[in-house]
Amino acid sequence: MTPLALTAFTATSCLGRGLGATFAALEGARTGLAPCRFETVTLDTHVGEVAGVDDERLPGELEEFECRNNRLALLGLRQDAFDEAVRTAAGRLGPKRVGLWLGTSTSGILETELAYRRRDPGTGALPADFRYRGAHNTFSVAAFVRRALGLEGPAAVISSACSSSAKVFASAQRAIAAGLVDAAVVGGVDSLCLTTLYGFHSLQLVARTPCRPFDVERDGLSIGEAAAFALLERPESRPAAGSVLLLGTGESSDAWHMSAPHPEGRGASAAMTQALAAARLAPDEIDYLNFHGTGTPSNDAAEARAVAAVLGTRIPGSSTKGATGHTLGAAGGLEAVICALALRHGLMPGGVNTRSIDPALGVAYLLENRRAPLEAVMSNSFGFGGSNCSLIFGRAA
Numbered sequence: 403m404t405p406l407a408l409t410a411f412t413a414t415s416c417l418g419r420g421l422g423a424t425f426a427a428l429e430g431a432r433t434g435l436a437p438c439r440f441e442t443v444t445l446d447t448h449v450g451e452v453a454g455v456d457d458e459r460l461p462g463e464l465e466e467f468e469c470r471n472n473r474l475a476l477l478g479l480r481q482d483a484f485d486e487a488v489r490t491a492a493g494r495l496g497p498k499r500v501g502l503w504l505g506t507s508t509s510g511i512l513e514t515e516l517a518y519r520r521r522d523p524g525t526g527a528l529p530a531d532f533r534y535r536g537a538h539n540t541f542s543v544a545a546f547v548r549r550a551l552g553l554e555g556p557a558a559v560i561s562s563a564c565s566s567s568a569k570v571f572a573s574a575q576r577a578i579a580a581g582l583v584d585a586a587v588v589g590g591v592d593s594l595c596l597t598t599l600y601g602f603h604s605l606q607l608v609a610r611t612p613c614r615p616f617d618v619e620r621d622g623l624s625i626g627e628a629a630a631f632a633l634l635e636r637p638e639s640r641p642a643a644g645s646v647l648l649l650g651t652g653e654s655s656d657a658w659h660m661s662a663p664h665p666e667g668r669g670a671s672a673a674m675t676q677a678l679a680a681a682r683l684a685p686d687e688i689d690y691l692n693f694h695g696t697g698t699p700s701n702d703a704a705e706a707r708a709v710a711a712v713l714g715t716r717i718p719g720s721s722t723k724g725a726t727g728h729t730l731g732a733a734g735g736l737e738a739v740i741c742a743l744a745l746r747h748g749l750m751p752g753g754v755n756t757r758s759i760d761p762a763l764g765v766a767y768l769l770e771n772r773r774a775p776l777e778a779v780m781s782n783s784f785g786f787g788g789s790n791c792s793l794i795f796g797r798a799a
Contacts, residue, residue, distance in 0.1 A: 403680045405647040405796070406575060407637035410487035412478060413739040415628035415726045416450035420481035425743050428751040431771060433725045435612040435624050435755075440594050441512075445603055448612045450626025450727030451594060452477070467546040469510030469537035471593040475547055478591065478629025488551050488633055491585050501583035502557040503574045504544050505566025505590035507731030509559075510537035512595040543591050555583050561731060563785030564694070565653075566590055567630065568734025571793055572651035574634050589631035590735035598730065599625055613697035613728070615721035615753055616706070616767045618760040623696045626727025630735035632742075637798070645798040646742045649778065650681025656788035663701055663784060667708025670694075670782065673790040674712040681794040683778060685713045688794070690750045692737050692781040693767075695721020696728055705784065706763035713780075720768040724755035734783035738793060741779045745797045748775050
């Protein structure tokens with residue numbers, strides 16, 4: 403594939419707002435996970451909650467989209483002057499020539515949960531002020547962001563669990579290659595809600611302590627929330643040295659099980675192999691791997707087998723979910739931005755919280771930060787139902 407430039411990008415998570423706070427936390431090997439105090443949740447677990455989301459207010463012209471998910475989206479858009487960069491691109495290219503592809507898992511379902519508490523005691527009807535279209539509806543985050551940024555190009559939301567906001571990079575790349583648009587806003591937004599927290603708890607996948615990906619004693623994941631965005635454009639004929647490029651994408655669907663990966667990681671292997679082919683890179687040309695690394699026993703084991711089969715056992719990597727939590731539909735976008743920061747600063751972040759690597763996994767997992775010039779990095783996002791996506795990012799020479 404022809405590389406695309408990430409001409410702007412940003413991320414907001416429990417690590418903080420924007421690139422500066424995110425990188426400072428990664429550089430300091432800090433986690434943003436804390437004991438769960440979200441809403442009325444009584445689970446003994448840690449979560450990655452973004453501070454101040456409920457203090458945000460949507461502009462009056464956007465009040466039909468009121469919900470925690472869209473407040474988080476607006477908070478994210480305003481960091482690192484990302485919204486200004488998009489408006490500048492739309493002014494240069496035309497608003498119809500800038501597309502929008504976002505990933506989310508639960509969208510604004512929290513609004514439905516809150517409305518359900520206020521249903522009519524006699525009829526069970528939801529309250530009259532409940533807005534499904536602007537909140538719970540999966541497309542609401544794209545409709546909201548599109549209007550907030552003044553875009554008029556094609557827009558779509560991908561909801562394929564944990565691979566959602568990785569797959570948007572592939573969809574946008576195809577749209578730009580086909581000439582449908584000249585640029586695209588991509589990313590993901592997912593916010594905390596009771597359905598997610600209690601749902602994963604019912605699957606016995608939630609850890610009590612902060613998650614420990616690839617640890618010999620790993621026992622589950624920690625749920626987080628995030629908003630992450632990138633602006634993809636065709637690079638200049640000679641992109642500035644150090645510019646971050648999307649080099650390759652790979653997607654697969656192994657459909658092995660509703661909530662478990664193929665034990666040998668076949669779908670994950672296929673996605674990584676496709677991404678390498680698209681980027682025209684050999685496995686040993688990947689300098690760092692951001693593992694999907696949820697911290698559950700079966701997921702980490704399956705991914706380790708796939709990585710060993712495709713990339714070998716010597717490429718250094720880590721999961722940043724020990725720092726951010728698993729942000730579900732926003733994970734692919736958040737970790738794409740983390741990979742961009744890794745390339746920009748030459749930093750491979752160590753796996754926060756992991757203390758003793760499971761020797762059965764057989765991969766080069768980093769416990770501490772490592773500094774080195776990076777030319778190409780891979781990010782894995784593997785979701786429920788065997789929906790897999792691998793992305794490769796590089797640095798312009």
